[in-house]
Structures are given as C-alpha cells and as structure tokens.
Amino acid sequence: MSPELCIIAALVLFVLAWYAHDWYRAYLLSQYGRQAENLYVISKRPNDRSVYQRAEVHRRLLEETQNDLRVQVHMLIFQEGEHVNENWGEFEARVRTFIAEDRKARHVWLRENRRLWYLKEVKGISGIELDQA
Secondary structure: OOOHHHHHHHHHHHHHHHHHHHHHHHHHHHHHHHOOOOOOEOOOOOOOOHHHHHHHHHHHHHHHHHOOOOOEEEEOOOOEEEEOOOOOHHHHHHHHHHHHHHHHHHHHHHHHHHHHHHHHHOOOOOOOOOOOO
C-alpha cells in the first residue's frame, strides 16, 4: 500500500474514532439525563481502591446533565467507619439493606416531588401530559 493510502486510511480511522467517541458521550449523557434511581458505587473486593474514582465519574456525568431529578451517588465501601470489623458477607448484607431502604425513600421523594413525571415515566401510566405539570 502506498504511503498516501496509509495516511488517508489513518485519517479515516481517526475521524471514525472521533465520531464514535462523540456519539458514545452523547449516549451516556442522554442516559444520565433520564436517570431516576440513585446510583450505588460498591467495593468490588475487600481491597478495592477505585470506589471514589468510579463515583466521581457518575457525579461529573450527572452534573453535565443538570441532574434535575437530584440523583445521588452513594459509595458503599467495605469495612468503612463503624463497619470496620465486618466480613464480606456482612458487607453484602449491609449493601442490600442500604439499597433497599434508599430506593424506598427515593421513590417516595419522586412521587411527592415529581408526581406526574413519576406516574408517567416510572409507573408507565398513559394519558399524562408533562407540559401541563
């Protein structure tokens, strides 16, 4: 293959990669903009040091979408604070309990503060015009 064709192929690949990156970012922002549930960043293993960085990625994306629904990002870290002596099984139970209680509170908040949106978008009730809400 000639050098000119290699340069053209490289430019085409660069442009395609750039568009793919832009498309993926737009897709991510659209997903975060519609996010209704709180997000939970959980230790993947006992010595997981990436929880904070992963949570910050979610926070930044939510900020870029204005976060109109006030979605929160919760970090659940193994053996943190008063849970310093927990084992992995206790941590998993704590995570399940926290998420269940937080989701219950979240749906109460959505129902009380964004009633029509909640009924239409979360519960799937038809006939609701959000422009009038």
